[in-house]
Amino acid sequence: MTIQSVAIIGLGLLGGSIGRAVKEFAPTITTTGYDADPAVRETARTLGLVNTVCNSAGEAVSAADLVILCVPVGAMQAATQGFASDLRDDAIISDVGSSKQSVAQDLAAALPNHTIIPAHPVAGTEQSGPQAGFATLFQGRWCILTPPADVDPAAVDALSEFWRALGSRIEIMEPEHHDLVLAVTSHIPHLIAFTIVGTASDLEDVTRGEVIKYSAGGFRDFTRIAASDPVMWRDVFLHNKGAVLEMLGRFTEDLTALQRAIRSGDGDTLFELFDRTRSIRRRIIEEGQDDERPDFGRDH
Amino acid sequence: MTIQSVAIIGLGLLGGSIGRAVKEFAPTITTTGYDADPAVRETARTLGLVNTVCNSAGEAVSAADLVILCVPVGAMQAATQGFASDLRDDAIISDVGSSKQSVAQDLAAALPNHTIIPAHPVAGTEQSGPQAGFATLFQGRWCILTPPADVDPAAVDALSEFWRALGSRIEIMEPEHHDLVLAVTSHIPHLIAFTIVGTASDLEDVTRGEVIKYSAGGFRDFTRIAASDPVMWRDVFLHNKGAVLEMLGRFTEDLTALQRAIRSGDGDTLFELFDRTRSIRRRIIEEGQDDERPDFGRDH
Numbered sequence: 001m002t003i004q005s006v007a008i009i010g011l012g013l014l015g016g017s018i019g020r021a022v023k024e025f026a027p028t029i030t031t032t033g034y035d036a037d038p039a040v041r042e043t044a045r046t047l048g049l050v051n052t053v054c055n056s057a058g059e060a061v062s063a064a065d066l067v068i069l070c071v072p073v074g075a076m077q078a079a080t081q082g083f084a085s086d087l088r089d090d091a092i093i094s095d096v097g098s099s100k101q102s103v104a105q106d107l108a109a110a111l112p113n114h115t116i117i118p119a120h121p122v123a124g125t126e127q128s129g130p131q132a133g134f135a136t137l138f139q140g141r142w143c144i145l146t147p148p149a150d151v152d153p154a155a156v157d158a159l160s161e162f163w164r165a166l167g168s169r170i171e172i173m174e175p176e177h178h179d180l181v182l183a184v185t186s187h188i189p190h191l192i193a194f195t196i197v198g199t200a201s202d203l204e205d206v207t208r209g210e211v212i213k214y215s216a217g218g219f220r221d222f223t224r225i226a227a228s229d230p231v232m233w234r235d236v237f238l239h240n241k242g243a244v245l246e247m248l249g250r251f252t253e254d255l256t257a258l259q260r261a262i263r264s265g266d267g268d269t270l271f272e273l274f275d276r277t278r279s280i281r282r283r284i285i286e287e288g289q290d291d292e293r294p295d296f297g298r299d300h
Numbered sequence: 301m302t303i304q305s306v307a308i309i310g311l312g313l314l315g316g317s318i319g320r321a322v323k324e325f326a327p328t329i330t331t332t333g334y335d336a337d338p339a340v341r342e343t344a345r346t347l348g349l350v351n352t353v354c355n356s357a358g359e360a361v362s363a364a365d366l367v368i369l370c371v372p373v374g375a376m377q378a379a380t381q382g383f384a385s386d387l388r389d390d391a392i393i394s395d396v397g398s399s400k401q402s403v404a405q406d407l408a409a410a411l412p413n414h415t416i417i418p419a420h421p422v423a424g425t426e427q428s429g430p431q432a433g434f435a436t437l438f439q440g441r442w443c444i445l446t447p448p449a450d451v452d453p454a455a456v457d458a459l460s461e462f463w464r465a466l467g468s469r470i471e472i473m474e475p476e477h478h479d480l481v482l483a484v485t486s487h488i489p490h491l492i493a494f495t496i497v498g499t500a501s502d503l504e505d506v507t508r509g510e511v512i513k514y515s516a517g518g519f520r521d522f523t524r525i526a527a528s529d530p531v532m533w534r535d536v537f538l539h540n541k542g543a544v545l546e547m548l549g550r551f552t553e554d555l556t557a558l559q560r561a562i563r564s565g566d567g568d569t570l571f572e573l574f575d576r577t578r579s580i581r582r583r584i585i586e587e588g589q590d591d592e593r594p595d596f597g598r599d600h
Contacts, residue, residue, distance in 0.1 A: 074567075098517075122514045125594035126581070136600045142513050171513070181510050184500050186517025191558060192492055193518070197577040199547075199554045200484050210481050212583050213442050213471070214422045217398075217486025218493070218525050220590045225518050227581035230574035237562045237570055247499075248559055252552065254499045258491060259548055262537045267374075270537055274530035277497040281426070281527035283512050290520045294425035296596035300436045 001158040003092075004029060007064035009057055009079055011035040011044040012229075013124060014096045015070030016133030018166065019049035024135040026165040034060035035130070036079075043130040058086035066162060068119075069095040069107075074235035076103055080110040087114060092155050094119045098182060098232075100146040100175035102239035108148075115155045120144045120178065121168055122186070128229040139167035140288050146175040183243035187236055188251055190225050191244070194233070197226040301458040303392075304329060307364035309357055309379055311335040311344040312529075313424060314396045315370030316433030318466065319349035324435040326465040334360035335430070336379075343430040358386035366462060368419075369395040369407075374535035376403055380410040387414060392455050394419045398482060398532075400446040400475035402539035408448070415455045420444045420478065421468055422486070428529040439467035440588050446475040483543035487536055488551055490525050491544070494533070497526040 006022065008015045011033050022029050033050035034057045035041050045053045054060040061067045061083040071079045076095065087093075093116045097103045103118045123141040125132065143163040147156045160170045173181070200211045200219065215223065237244055261269040285292045306322065308315045311333050322329050333350035334357045335341050345353045354360040361367045361383040371379045376395065387393075393416045397403045403418045423441040425432065443463040447456045460470045473481075500511045500519065515523065537544055561569040585592045 122517045124517075127594045132594070134600065139600065141516055144514070181506050181514055182517060184503065184506055185511055185514040185519040189496060189518035189522055192496060192555070193521075194574055194577055195555045195558055196489060196492060196551055197580050198573050199551045201576070201580055202554075203484065203550070206481050206484055208580075208583075211485055212580070212587055212589060214444070214481055214485040215584050215589050216441055217422045217424075217482060218489035219485040220584050221493075221521055221525060222489055223577070223581040223584055223590070224596065225521060226574075226577040228574075230571050230578070233574050234567050234570040238565055238567055241562055241565075244562060245559065248555075248562075250503070251496055251499045252555070254502075255492070255495045255548075255552070258495055259545065262541055262544060262548075265538055265541075267534050267538055270534040271530050273498050274494050274526075274528075274533050276501070277494055277523070277526040278530070280497050280501055280508075280512070281523040283508075284515050284520050284523055287512055289512060289515050290523070291598040294427045294432070296524065296598050298591040298596050300434065300439065 001154045003066045003158050003162045005064045006031055006066045006068060006162070007061040008033040008050055008068050008070055009060065009083070010070035011040050011049055011053070011130045012070060013128050013132040014121070015068070016044065016047070016049045016130045017135065017137040018068060018070065020133055020135040021138055021166040025167060026162070032060040032064060040130050047130060049130060049133070057082035061091065062086045062088070064088065064091055066092045066094065066159065069093070069097070072232045072235040073097040073099050073103055073239045077106045077110050080107065084111055087111070089113075091115070092117060092159060094159055096121055098186065098236045099240035100178040104146065104148065104175050115152060117145055117147045117151060117156060117159050118175065119146070119159065119163070120182070121163065122182075126224045126227045128232070136167065138163070141168055142171055143168035144171050144173050144178055146173055146178050179240050179243045180246070183240060183247040187240060187244050188247045190228065190233055191237065191248065192251070193222040193226040196222050301454045303366045303458050303462045305364045306331055306366045306368060306462070307361040308333040308350060308368050308370055309360065309383070310370035311340050311349055311353070311430045312370060313428045313432040314421070315368070316344065316347070316349045316430045317435070317437040318368060318370065319344075320433055320435040321438055321466040325467060326462070332360040332364060340430050347430065349430060349433070357382035361391065362386045362388070364388065364391055366392045366394065366459065369393070369397070372532045372535040373397040373399050373403055373539045377406045377410050380407065384411055387411070389413075391415070392417060392459060394459055396421055398486065398536045399540035400444075400478040404446065404448065404475050415452060417445055417447045417451060417456060417459050418475065419446070419459065419463070420482070421463065422482075426524045426527045428532070436467065438463070441468055442471055443468035444471045444473050444478055446473055446478050479540050479543040480546070483540060483547040487540060487544050488547045490528065490533055491537065491548065492551070493522040493526040496522050
């Protein structure tokens with residue numbers, strides 16, 4: 001089983017990047033695409049994100065080996081209603097959502113007779129929309145597949161091969177474990193960033209102009225991920241509630257311990273943590289998961 | 301009054317960058333330097349960070365118009381003891397520390413008869429040491445001066461002119477206000493980053509390898525600032541305790557409100573915040589305080 005045609009439902013940052021990546025790295029695969037927003041479809045046509053931008057989801061999926069839903073995780077079920085009756089019987093249905101238990105449930109309920117393999121390419125930027133994508137977004141990044149236990153292994157292999165062609169590295173995981181891992185590596189960092197940017201903009205004794213002027217002290221890093229798509233992130237927190245609340249509890253416990261150390265002047269506790277966290281950065285760089293240049297390679 | 305010679309005490313990221321910046325942008329100013337660590341002095345000589353690397357702080361400051369302390373804020377008082385008796389009577393004493401009330405107190409106590417103008421260039425990277433600096437670190441960044449009320453205005457002008465020559469923009473501020481502003485734009489972001497990186501590395505149900513592999517989901521951003529110098533940051537939290545605890549209280553209140561919104565499924569509250577935080581990012585970019593390229597311009 002090899003993917004020869006893919007339908008991309010949702011042509012934002014992720015959908016558009018998949019289209020561009022197929023064109024660049026797997027040009028023998030034909031691509032169709034659909035977006036519920038007519039303006040996005042028009043932009044996608046102008047940019048040539050896929051071979052054919054269709055005016056209905058049904059038309060986009062009708063000949064596809066693989067359908068990838070690139071919509072917010074709260075919109076999965078509604079999106080499938082637009083094409084469920086047009087799917088080929090042997091089509092593989094996948095997605096790019098950031099929570100996997102909810103997607104597995106929603107897709108299984110909507111398409112009980114199809115091969116469903118939820119997936120999550122751990123890649124993105126703070127930008128969104130059809131013009132934000134690029135072909136190399138997935139190079140060297142991990143794509144996590146969470147296949148149900150009873151799924152055809154050949155379909156998992158075909159989907160893995162597809163993502164490898166786009167530059168990804170593949171990992172297979174239980175959906176529950178995915179949701180826990182991503183809560184700590186992605187969802188809590190985003191929640192914290194949204195929070196501190198909100199806190200800073202609501203202060204009365206520090207002006208917003210001051211927050212912006214002196215953001216190079218560290219704050220500006222947080223504003224990048226706090227500029228991410230608000231609908232996508234609202235849906236992530238609502239659909240991965242359990243793991244997010246669990247990890248948030250651990251984070252606030254640790255923060256409270258540091259607060260106590262600061263209040264009591266316990267420099268040793270602070271130093272011990274700050275010294276230890278450096279090694280994590282080194283490993284991320286060694287494993288090719290971040291730019292090794294200082295300050296992410298920002299212009300100076 | 302114009303600065304013609306500057307002594308740099310402490311030749312790490314900041315001290316080394318000042319030396320390099322003077323050489324490139326204000327080459328008529330002569331520079332001397334000293335670091336308590338003989339290995340750092342040796343590296344500074346090899347790299348030519350200043351015109352003369354001296355073997356004592358006293359020798360470094362003896363002819364200087366301006367002495368800049370580039371040491372952790374907890375080491376200010378001890379560092380001045382090494383050169384207090386060698387200072388010229390008319391020398392200006394300044395620093396680059398991240399907390400200004402504590403520095404003002406420490407320097408005034410150690411050098412009661414000198415012109416002291418605490419300063420804080422809001423610039424840096426996550427790297428440290430004499431090899432980490434570069435001449436353009438201060439270009440377009442703000443340098444905050446917190447002169448005491450009774451200081452000679454000509455000295456403030458001379459110090460401002462010095463920093464402008466290195467590419468900085470100047471702001472004058474009360475030390476109390478500086479400490480509050482920087483708590484939110486720098487100290488709390490660092491504290492949060494150190495905390496979440498620590499939380500992630502201590503988990504039992506998610507391995508450290510997984511945290512590293514999937515760090516591109518947002519976590520890797522936090523690891524950058526959590527790789528910053530541990531002694532410097534320990535001292536910042538111990539010396540700006542009041543403002544840090546005040547701002548931390550506001551952050552945790554806001555985080556608790558979001559936690560409640562997630563638990564109760566209140567998507568509107570989440571969306572409203574996430575939508576609002578985008579505008580802060582736009583203003584930071586418009587005001588030249590961050591790289592406008594997606595993902596900070598990281599390699600993709």
